[in-house]
Amino acid sequence: MRLAFIGGGVMGEAMVRCILSKGVTNSEDIVVSDIAPQRRKVLAEKYNVRVTDANPTAVDDADVVVLAVKPQELNKVVAELRGLLAGQLVLSIVAGVSLDSLRHGLHYGRLARAMPNMPAQIGEGITVWTAASDVTETQKGAIKSILGAMGEEIYVDNEKYIDMATALSGSGPAYVFLIVEALVDAGVHIGLPRQLSEKLVIKTVLGSARAVELTGKHPAELKNMVTSPGGTTAEGLLELEKGGIRSLLSQAVIAAYEKARSLAGK
Known part of the structure; x- marks a missing residue:
């Protein structure tokens, strides 16, 4: 070829x-x-x-x-x-x-x-x-x-999904990199050496993604498996929900999609 x-x-x-x-x-x-x-x-x-x-x-x-x-x-x-x-x-x-x-x-x-x-x-x-x-x-x-x-x-089979993929998988790595960066910095803030914090975050993200892929379980089910009543994870998740993390991620994808459509003249 x-x-x-x-x-x-x-x-x-x-x-x-x-x-x-x-x-x-x-x-x-x-x-x-x-x-x-x-x-x-x-x-x-x-x-x-x-x-x-x-x-x-x-x-x-x-x-x-x-x-x-x-x-x-x-x-x-x-x-x-x-x-x-x-x-x-x-x-x-x-x-x-x-x-x-x-x-x-x-x-x-x-x-x-x-x-x-x-x-x-x-x-x-x-x-x-x-x-x-x-x-x-x-x-x-x-x-x-x-x-x-x-x-x-x-x-x-429908080209409209290309612009949608641009917003999700095309731009998505940048969203993930931002989250990784924030988690690493948070680890450093509480006292972890940066190299150790980076290693912990990278392996956590990779392992979590593989768990979703290999188990076939809904992410919510896997999240609940990690979250004990009244525990540390529940406390951390509460802060994320209070900060509107779901809405922010959705808004980011929607904004990127609209930008992709505007670039395509739609």
Whole structure:
């Protein structure tokens, strides 16, 4: 499978790294187009992939074209690629850009859209994706292989779920990092050495997430298993509820979703 990456930034590089480490394709079958000479140099040296600063050259013999540029750079890329695509799959990971917008700009129909999240950079991500009706089953299989190299992938048949996933799993790691940071600082505040506090919080978050995943129990049931009547956990939970933690998290997701919709012009 021959891949062309338009954009060699953080997520583009992460995709290249994961694809190569999982053996999805070989380095000689990957070309990365990037406007920055230093990025091209780094990518060529680290991954032994072909590099170019010419987008039309990159897509010429590709089976899959991955759009991994910033939203503000997309119009220029689309204008350069318009009329050059003939059967290739175009997979966009550009935030807030709908399939209709891509179809209108490229005058082309074999399009897919995905929303990977930050943990995808270490192969532990979750990516929600969808595809236009023109995309073949073989091409859908290629998408699953590419996105699966970064963690788990979930296909949705309605594009509206992509903007929702952007707000939840796309932005979600930042919410989790904030909670982790706050818990670590709280541990330091009560007297724990910072390194020990970090270790305790990280393992607590990882273990708790795994418990939800592996037991199949509702989070409320697991929470109740930890909470003894009149105990320390009950006291801590009371303070969180008094502070409106549920409402704040809901408001954060809703605000991020509305922002995603506005970026998509909805």
